[in-house]
Amino acid sequence: MNLSETNNDIQLTMVEILEFIWTLVDNTILIPQLLKANCVAFTLKWISMKELPFAIQRASIRLLYNMARHEKGCDALKGADALRLLQEFKQRTLDSTVDDTAYEDMRLLFSMALALLTEPKEIKSDAKSLRKVLDKLMQMTVNTAQKKNHKYGDFDISEPLVVFTKLFVHDDIVHYCVKESQVKNMKVPSKIAFFCDLVMQFRGALANDDELDQLTLTALMNIIWSISFHDDYVNELKSSAKFLITVKSLANDDGEAWVEQYVPKHMSSVKKAAAGILWNLDENNPG
Numbered sequence: 709m710n711l712s713e714t715n716n717d718i719q720l721t722m723v724e725i726l727e728f729i730w731t732l733v734d735n736t737i738l739i740p741q742l743l744k745a746n747c748v749a750f751t752l753k754w755i756s757m758k759e760l761p762f763a764i765q766r767a768s769i770r771l772l773y774n775m776a777r778h779e780k781g782c783d784a785l786k787g788a789d790a791l792r793l794l795q796e797f798k799q800r801t802l803d804s805t806v807d808d809t810a811y812e813d814m815r816l817l818f819s820m821a822l823a824l825l826t827e828p829k830e831i832k833s834d835a836k837s838l839r840k841v842l843d844k845l846m847q848m849t850v851n852t853a854q855k856k857n858h859k860y861g862d863f864d865i866s867e868p869l870v871v872f873t874k875l876f877v878h879d880d881i882v883h884y885c886v887k888e889s890q891v892k893n894m895k896v897p898s899k900i901a902f903f904c905d906l907v908m909q910f911r912g913a914l915a916n917d918d919e920l921d922q923l924t925l926t927a928l929m930n931i932i933w934s935i936s937f938h939d940d941y942v943n944e945l946k947s948s949a950k951f952l953i954t955v956k957s958l959a960n961d962d963g964e965a966w967v968e969q970y971v972p973k974h975m976s977s978v979k980k981a982a983a984g985i986l987w988n989l990d991e992n993n994p995g
Contacts, residue, residue: 737919739778748775748784755797765801766814770862773821777870779973782825791825794818816844820871828877828974835884842881845871846889846899853906854893858924865906866920869927873975876934886935900944903932904951911954914978926971929958929981936988946989956991958982 754760754768772790775781802815819841823831835842845868852858852865859865875881886899896902907928913921935941946952959982971977976984 739775739781742775743780743784747771748781748788748790751775752785752788752790752793756793758800762810766810766817769797769814769817769821773817773824776821776824777867785825791822794822794825812840812844816841820845820867823871823874826874828874831874831878835878835880838875838881839884839889842875842885843890846885846891850891850894850902853902854895864920864924866924866927869924869931870972873927873930873934873972876931879938882935882938883940886941898944900935900941901948903928903935904945904948907932908950908954911958923972926975926978926981929955929978929985930975933976933981933984933988936985942989945985946991952989952991955982955985959986 751768751771754764755772760768772785772794776785798818802811802818819838848860848863849865849868849872851860852863852868854860872885876885889899891899894902896905907925910921910925910928913925932945936945958978961979975981
């Protein structure tokens, strides 16, 4: 089927099917089933088409992004040459001069998918070229944090945070996000205070079986561990007694009340990250 030549009704039906699938795999536990259905090959074939309706392009990129959130999906995509195909899609489709909200949203999804598929040290580290993406990721995190269910639009708060864990291996990206990123409606005085407050909100995540809450706490602890390597931010991290108490409890907890935790390959466990933060802050940690 030539997707560019199908009539509008068929295109709309295809978009609705893709949106249904990507909604299903927001729960990443279902992604292995999608892989068995050869969804990687079909989706990569679609984004390789030169003439593809915008709505199907966006739905395909969203689906690829969701598959990349699961390690099996990530491995399958990399094995199918997704990085090369995504770069070709970018050159062919994502014109950086187009000032259109829909294209901006797709560029963000593309950037998030690319970050998840790329090894942290291989990610482009030039913060200047990534400013728009970093601003949008920070704004998404703030927006989701202000919702009771920690969801905003199609995104859970864990999603931008997981991307940040990969990006924060680069010093200039850390500095830009913490000092310069353009964020509206943040209710605390600084980005560091924002991340610390989130840790305190999610500190009990390992005692329940909500996988997204666990992932959120794990990502937050890894983000703050990355921040804590920078002398510029040590004093502010040490200035919150409640935050330090929380980190110490996570570092020293024997874990008996915790459920089994899934830790993505590129992250450290909450306990290890907490110990690393305390070490960098030169805080006494009897554990």
